[in-house]
Amino acid sequence: MSMKWLFLSNEDQIRGGAQSCCKEVAKAAIADGAHVTFACLRENPYQDMADAFPSMCTVTMVDRVEPRSLRPASLKAAWRVLRSVRPDVIFFANTPSPNFFSFLALSKLAGVAHCVVSFGTDVEMPAPLPSRTYIGGWVRGANLWRREFLVSASLAYKFMTLGLFNNDDQMKNWRAATGYPERVSKLWNYPVDLSKFRQSERLRREVREEFNVGAGDVVIGGVGTLNAQKSFDLSIRALRLVLDRVPGARLVIAGDGNQDALLRLSAELGVRERVLLLGGRDDIPRLMNGFDIFCMPSTHIHESLGIVYLEAQATGVPIVVPDLPGPRRVAQEGESGVVVERGNPEAFATAWANLAADLPLRQRLVDAGRANVLAFGREHVYRGLLREMRVA
Known part of the structure; x- marks a missing residue:
């Protein structure tokens, strides 16, 4: 039985290695008889895939998902996509920091067998992220957004079944920063046509x-x-x-x-x-x-x-x-x-x-x-x- 793959794409993946990686893996999966869905936030760089493989590839736009959040709106939107596509595999490339928390957090509940993440660009854990305004704009968060980000990432990435790294230094640094276990951390080769x-x-x-x-x-x-x-x-x-x-x-x-x-x-x-x-x-x-x-x-x-x-x-x-x-x-x-x-x-x-x-x-x-x-x-x-x- 052929598998269903769900590829996730945010605004950081419109060009460059992350997009190329997803496309090449998707093409190989399609050649293997799989059906592929690209779920895109804000922009769609994968229409050429849908045009080239109309019966095997679908592109859907996703609203109300903040890729680095576990807030209710993001969870609800991710759940709609997961229940619609019913994928066997979730695949995405991180760039430049951990992404798609809501999809990972809900993956097991949705029956997803494999959550595969390519750590595409960063060799080191991302630098501190900027604070955001909290409590209706009255209080500037004391780096609260970064704290929320790190806690959410830690929770969501417990559901990652395979983390793919480009070099030993990258894998070592990310594992030290996040605690990803060795059994799900692998060195791999970016695919090239x-x-x-x-x-x-x-x-x-x-x-x-x-x-x-x-x-x-x-x-x-x-x-x-x-x-x-x-x-x-x-x-x-x-x-x-x-x-x-x-x-x-x-x-x-x-x-x-x-x-x-x-x-x-x-x-x-x-x-x-x-x-x-x-x-x-x-x-x-x-x-x-x-x-x-x-x-x-x-x-x-x-x-x-x-x-x-x-x-x-x-x-x-x-x-x-x-x-x-x-x-x-x-x-x-x-x-x-x-x-x-x-x-x-x-x-x-x-x-x-x-x-x-x-x-x-x-x-x-x-x-x-x-x-x-x-x-x-x-x-x-x-x-x-x-x-x-x-x-x-």
């Missing part, structure tokens, strides 16, 4: 022509939101340093966000003509074929994995990653990628220059990266997830 990311000489020529780069130019590519966490300003600083050793170096970055600060910095450093900011793109698998080196120089501890590093490996592009637990895991501690000191543009520039000059090293990293990313393939990850749930 490997069929989308393939090396193609035709696409390489096409994309590099679009970039207007010469045959001898070295394209350092990056993909990610233009925010402080991704730290693409470091890439621009590293570009300025590497040009002395690699005159043909070019930097290409694709991602949503305000470009003004990066454009100003590139102009100040005299590398404006060497930097191409593409904005948000929906053809990332194609673009990656134009890169010689991939780098996203994140400095934030919340970078718990970095799916784009895996996508670059699947495309046959060597990766340079910051010394953070998640990216370090993708690079296999240097076996399938170069690991450098985070926040240090000189270290990134040196790594880029070494790769530009050493074609055998680049090929070795490409081969190791392709082997590494196989463990993150959608079907492989899904089967492993079923084994952990003991339903395979």
